[in-house]
Amino acid sequence: MNSVGSSLAHVDRAETSGGGRSGIESAHLSLIRRRPTVAESIAEILTDAIVYGDVEPGAPITQLELAGQFDVSRIAVRDALQLLRRRGLIIDSPSHRTFVQTVSIETAREVAEYRTLLEAEAARIACHRLTPDDLEELDQHISRQADIARLDDFGRFRRADVAFRRRIAEVCDNTLLAEQLVYVAYRSQQIVSYAVRVTPDGKDYDNSRGMRATVRRHRQMVRALRRRDAEHAEQVFRGCIAESHARLLDRLRASEHA
Numbered sequence: 001m002n003s004v005g006s007s008l009a010h011v012d013r014a015e016t017s018g019g020g021r022s023g024i025e026s027a028h029l030s031l032i033r034r035r036p037t038v039a040e041s042i043a044e045i046l047t048d049a050i051v052y053g054d055v056e057p058g059a060p061i062t063q064l065e066l067a068g069q070f071d072v073s074r075i076a077v078r079d080a081l082q083l084l085r086r087r088g089l090i091i092d093s094p095s096h097r098t099f100v101q102t103v104s105i106e107t108a109r110e111v112a113e114y115r116t117l118l119e120a121e122a123a124r125i126a127c128h129r130l131t132p133d134d135l136e137e138l139d140q141h142i143s144r145q146a147d148i149a150r151l152d153d154f155g156r157f158r159r160a161d162v163a164f165r166r167r168i169a170e171v172c173d174n175t176l177l178a179e180q181l182v183y184v185a186y187r188s189q190q191i192v193s194y195a196v197r198v199t200p201d202g203k204d205y206d207n208s209r210g211m212r213a214t215v216r217r218h219r220q221m222v223r224a225l226r227r228r229d230a231e232h233a234e235q236v237f238r239g240c241i242a243e244s245h246a247r248l249l250d251r252l253r254a255s256e257h258a
Helices: 013-019 038-051 063-070 074-086 105-129 132-150 154-171 175-198 202-206 208-227 230-256
Strands: 090-092 098-100
Touching: 038 063, 038 074, 038 175, 063 074, 074 090, 105 154, 105 175, 105 208, 105 230, 132 154, 132 208, 154 175, 154 208, 175 230, 208 230
Parallel strands: none
Antiparallel strands: 090 098
8 A cells, every 4th residue: 555655756845844834725725814833734734635535544654755745844843743643534553653533434323423412512612602703714624626517626615614514613613522523524525425435336425416415515504504593503513414324334335335
């Protein structure tokens, strides 16, 4: 299996110099209010590669190879990898080797259950803390997603999905909860990318109908938050997540029988 470094041979090293994006379109980068460090820039590039399918689950990661790939110190790479550990995207083996997190039906089920717990609680908290400006910003996120869906750009759409879920996390004004919500958002997107690649009709997964369904679910979520009824919001969030993950799990099961 190719390592992460060899999978990123197309990446321009200039992307990590001075914290610039250099064409890397990433919704979560736009939320960083200060200039990112070199380690943070590398972490964003690696996150995109892992979450959106350029790097296979289980691929080995070598600090020395990545340092050469990005033309940076091993310390910068070490710090970048620490950020990826916090996002749940890489794991260390007992032999102290590092690998991209694997994906299976079991991990997809666990992520779905964890996401349900976190986002349902986030919905309850957000009902009491969001402001009219927060609701307006969530509406704007959804409008952008609808525009991207019309362009049939699944990569940009998934990045916008993470940004939408991050914004709800920020509304909760709870750092620990927000960190875990972003963690599960990244893991969910990695699983989606994997399902697209391995299922026999995977290309059908990223059609406009699927994106429109996500936009519809997000609108339901925001309408529930606007009512400021915590019980109702929790039920809506749980239902939307269950619908989304049921389709995903069906894809993964189909890949096992292909």
